[in-house]
Amino acid sequence: MAKVTMKEIAKASGWSLGTVSRVLSDAPGVNEKAREEVLQTARRLNYQKNDIASALRQKRPEGIFIVVVANGSPIFDQLAFRLKERLETLGKRVHLLRVQPDQDEGELTLSQMRQSMPSAIVFLGTRREKLRKLYGRIPIPAVSVGADLGNWPDTNLVSFSLPDTEIFQQVTESLFEEGKDEIGVIMNDRFAYSELADRYLGIQYACYSRNRILQENEMTTLQPSTYEGGYEGLKQLLAKNGKLNAVLVGNEEQAIGLLRAAKDLNIVVGQDLVVFAMDLSEASHYSIPRLSGIKRDLDQDVIHIIATLNDLETKFSNEVPRHQELAWSVEWQDSCWRIETIESLK
Template sequence: MTIKDIAKESGYAIGTVSRVLNNNPSVSPAARAKILEVIKRYNYQPNSNAKHLKQQSSDGLALIVKGTQNMLFVDILEKMQAILEERGYVSTVYYIDEEANEVAQAELICAERKPYGIVFLGSNLEYFTPQLAELRVPCLLLTNSAATLNIPNLSSVSVDDVSASSLMIEYLYAQGHRKIGLIGGKPDQSRPSLSRLTGSQSAMFRLGLPFEMEKQYAYARFSLQSGYTAMEYLLKHCPDITAVFAMSDLMALGAIRALNDHGLRVPQDISVSGYDGIALGRYSNPRLTTIRQNSERLAQRGAEILLNCIENGSSAVHEVVPFELIEDESVAALPNH
């Protein structure tokens, strides 16, 4: 009889069983009673050595987050951790730099902590090779699709960034904008930035809009300050733009502040749009036009898929969730349009 057997027999997660065995108070009375009943029925005796090793490791999940200022990730994490806790798991968050190797971090965590599963938030797919399967734990990529990677222990839940970005460019075009600047991450280091750039460029080509990468694309990290600096780059290198599409809401809000500091009004002089749909954009002045990613759906489906892989040995799943274009105050139609 193992902890896995007790979990299966009782109907509760492995993490919940582990908590009961370790007298952790964060278990409901009903769950504790049911698990203890199964333990008593089978006269289960935990291996003291195994228990000692277990106490040195994690009885939960590792959540690896690239960057420290992405508010969409904060929102997803909050929702996902609540779901995981309800299911009896402890989750530990590891923040790494936007340009760090998240798979190398996962290997380190597995060697030291032995988690049941790993969640990656914000990722560079170049790091994800078939060697990931050697970790022998279910993994999940959130906000980025792993469907083309064919790694057996890697699931994903994402938004179609290419289609969403194309839609935003089409929306700006419909408002009369013909010279559009872009703010985003380095496409060779950020898969979301690459996908959003691809979608934007395809829409511009389809609509016959001009686009010069060196002048109309400003590199930025996913932060307010970086969005501010990128907007100043666009004003210097492409002063005739009438609209900006920033590939995160924080970048967009930083860009709006830069425009204000340069004596320009949003949206009267230059329209600005973002991507993510974070709460802050609804309280900014002006309120932000953006692509809203459904953080609740991303968190819920991500947790469900990962736990199904952990508890039932299910195969990897790749799911795409809907997005929504939020029309608000930061974009205006050009006069005479």
């Protein structure tokens, strides 16, 4: 017999999923009518607790977990800092869990939840395959930033992401149209976090449209998401292809490292070589030359994440969109001229 879920209890009792979660966790602030009706419904449906739900009943919720994958894009660390700062100004207690490359974020999260039960979880850069382990095992509001999980039926989890496949496909096709057909790619390993696989897919689609194949050993180099990664990445791409005239870069730190390497190699970025980067922040305005790429609005991301967590607590979960797009814009600066055809994206 399938286990009864809190979603089913919410539907049968007429109370929101957030209220059901607070009742079953014995949280304070729930009126007696709601508590009585939810518990009666749980008994009638023969609701059985799992290990996490049992821990939730035994402990008072202690703040919010922010789970960050350490080998993902630096943008996730920046977002974690701003989100933590904002939540703390709202009087929330925040626990930051930084997942190292040799750790499994799903298992780490479950282990931490058995020790200290949060009221909500925010996953930053968590890989899709790791989130699958958590399906149905988190009875509290949760948000994932990075992977598009819009097709998942888990009503406790809402995902945010960029349309990475579309962005990289259109940027690559636009570079081809402008005569920049010797394109290199500097990114982290595509398995490091979910967005990277989507970005590679977009580049592949663009190559297919030109009857080309993405030759990873010739066009790409996998580098850490650091300044050093971008510096070494450009040198490796040039060693593979001396005709290189464009580079797509996975994040801002790699792009700034690339700019330093270009300077040392007497390459004029914006003329000899155009550069388009993802995950730009305000720092891109202070690089020389200034970087073109996709700029993330982290302050808006923080606002949307907190609003979504509140919605998951106060509304029926099916009223909250399963997937939402992150705030972003196209930033045209000195490293790459304005490509009109990409404007259809945003």
